[in-house]
Amino acid sequence: MARSRYLIVICGALLWNSCGDSRAIMAPSSTSPKGAGAATVDAFVASISAPSAGGNGGGAVKIFDNGSFSGNQQGTANVATTSQRLFEDFVVSRKKGTITGISWQQHDHRLATYLNTEVLIFAGLPYANSPVYSANIVATRQPNATGSLFVDWDGYDYQIGGLSIDLQAGTYWIGLNTNYTGTAGSSWDNTSGAPDTIPGFRLINANFPAPGLQVAHELAFVLRGHL
Numbered sequence: 001m002a003r004s005r006y007l008i009v010i011c012g013a014l015l016w017n018s019c020g021d022s023r024a025i026m027a028p029s030s031t032s033p034k035g036a037g038a039a040t041v042d043a044f045v046a047s048i049s050a051p052s053a054g055g056n057g058g059g060a061v062k063i064f065d066n067g068s069f070s071g072n073q074q075g076t077a078n079v080a081t082t083s084q085r086l087f088e089d090f091v092v093s094r095k096k097g098t099i100t101g102i103s104w105q106q107h108d109h110r111l112a113t114y115l116n117t118e119v120l121i122f123a124g125l126p127y128a129n130s131p132v133y134s135a136n137i138v139a140t141r142q143p144n145a146t147g148s149l150f151v152d153w154d155g156y157d158y159q160i161g162g163l164s165i166d167l168q169a170g171t172y173w174i175g176l177n178t179n180y181t182g183t184a185g186s187s188w189d190n191t192s193g194a195p196d197t198i199p200g201f202r203l204i205n206a207n208f209p210a211p212g213l214q215v216a217h218e219l220a221f222v223l224r225g226h227l
Contacts, residue, residue, distance in 0.1 A: 059226070060100045060101055060224040060225050060226065061224060061225075061226070061227075062222055062223070062224055063092070063093075063097050063099070063223050063224060063225045063226070063227055064090040064091060064092075064196050064222070064223040065194045065195065065196045065222050065223075066088060066090065066191060066193070066194055066196060066197050066218060066219065066220065066221050066222065067191030067192060067193045067194035067197060067218060067220055068105060068191055068194075068220050068222075069105045069144075069146045069155065069189045069190075069191060069220050070190075070191050070192040070220075071190055071191065071192035072190060072217075073107075073149055073187075073189065073190050074187075074190055074215075074217055075107070075149060075150055075153065075187045076187055076188060076190075076203065076215070076217075076219075077185050077186065077187050078106065078175075078176065078177045078178055078185075078186055078187060078188040079177060079178055079180070079185040079186060080118040080177040080178060080179050081178065081179050081180055081181075081185065082185065083205060083206065084177075084203070084204070084205040085118075085120075085126075085175050085177045085203075085204045085205070085212075086175060086176075086177065086188050086201055086202070086203055086204075086219060087120075087122070087126045087173040087174060087175045087201060087202045087204070087212070088173065088174055088175075088201045088202075088218070088219045088221060089171055089172065089173050089174075089198045089200075089201075090171070090172055090173075090174060090196070090198070090223060091170070091171050091172075091196070091198070092167045092168065092169050092170060092172070092227070093169065093227065094169055094227045095168070095169050096166060096167065096168055096169065096227075097166075097167055097169070097225060097226065097227045098164060098165065098166050098167075098225045098226045098227075099163055099164075099165040099167065099223050099224070099225040100161065100162070100163050100164060100165075100224055100225040100226065101159065101160060101161040101162075101163060101223070101224040101225065102119070102159070102160045102163070102174075102176070102221065102222070102223055102224075103157065103158065103159045103160075103221065103222045103224070104158050104176050104188065104189075104219070104220055104221035104222070105144065105146065105155065105156065105157055105158065105188075105189040105220045105221075106155075106156060106158060106178070106186050106187060106188045106189050107146070107148075107149050107150075107153035107154060107155050107156070107186065107187050107189060108153065108154060108156055108178075108180075108185075108186045108187075109152055109153055109182070109184030109185060109186065110152045110153075110154065110184075111152070111182045111183045111184040112178075112180045112181070112182040112183075112184045112185050112186060113180055113181045113182050114141060114178065114180055114186075115138075115178075115179040115180055115181060116136045116137055116138045116139070116178075116179050117136070117137055117138075117139050117158065117160070117176055117177065117178055117179070118134075118135075118136050118175065118176075118177045118178075118179060119133065119134070119135050119136075119137055119160065119174070119175070119176060120133070120134050120174070120175040120177075121133040121134075121165070121167075121172055121173070121174050121175075122172060122173045122174075123167075123170065123172055124173075125173065125202075125210070125211035126173050126175065126202060126204060126210055126211055126212060127204070127210035127211065128210070128211060132165075132167070132172070133165050136179060137160050139158045139159060139160045140158065140159045140160070140161075141156050141157070141158055142156060142157045143155065143156055143157075144156060144157045146189070149187075152184075153187065155189070158176070163225075165225075171198070173202065174221070174223075176188065176221065188219045188220070189219070189220045190217050190218060190219060190220065191218045191219065191220040192218070193218045197218050199216070199218070200214050200215060200216055200217070200218075201214075201215050201217065201218065201219050202214060202215070203215050
């Protein structure tokens with residue numbers, strides 16, 4: 001029996017339910033409005049080394065914890081392949097910090113084959129200036145215990161290590177967006193937040209060009225490194 005599929009347009013955004021359509025943006029869910037993201041600052045990258053999947057570097061600690069999978073899941077697609085990108089803001093709290101590892105959670109459709117993750121970091125709003133870090137990296141990808149969402153979307157832990165991204169103190173925006181093959185994509189998991197969380201993330205696509213739509217939810221990720 002063919003799976004039923006439908007698309008709804010709300011405020012210029014395509015919403016999905018169950019479909020596996022690579023154009024989809026969000027799955028319907030309840031929302032709880034929150035404040036706008038934090039202000040941004042200028043910054044630079046002093047040095048970047050070749051990244052690797054897995055590992056976070058010797059002696060690395062959490063330098064920013066935005067939370068893990070929890071709360072209502074919106075199913076918001078993070079798909080560089082189809083030009084819908086999500087960005088979350090984070091803070092380097094001391095004079096300088098070095099990111100050595102990134103971990104996050106997402107749900108991937110069973111018809112999608114993961115290729116790599118487009119990692120972008122901006123000082124200031126996304127695309128207001130050139131990124132201070134940009135790379136397509138094959139992350140370590142492991143099934144997790146969060147289960148399946150919207151019928152065909154399975155939960156995974158993602159991790160990238162071997163980084164050496166030096167950033168001055170300030171607020172940045174990070175995008176972790178999937179390149180894939182197949183007829184469906186991925187969605188960056190939501191979180192109820194953690195002590196470091198800055199309210200809201202940004203969604204950028206053809207309907208919402210940069211700096212994008214401010215969305216009153218949070219995305220699950222952790223940065224590790226040295227301060």
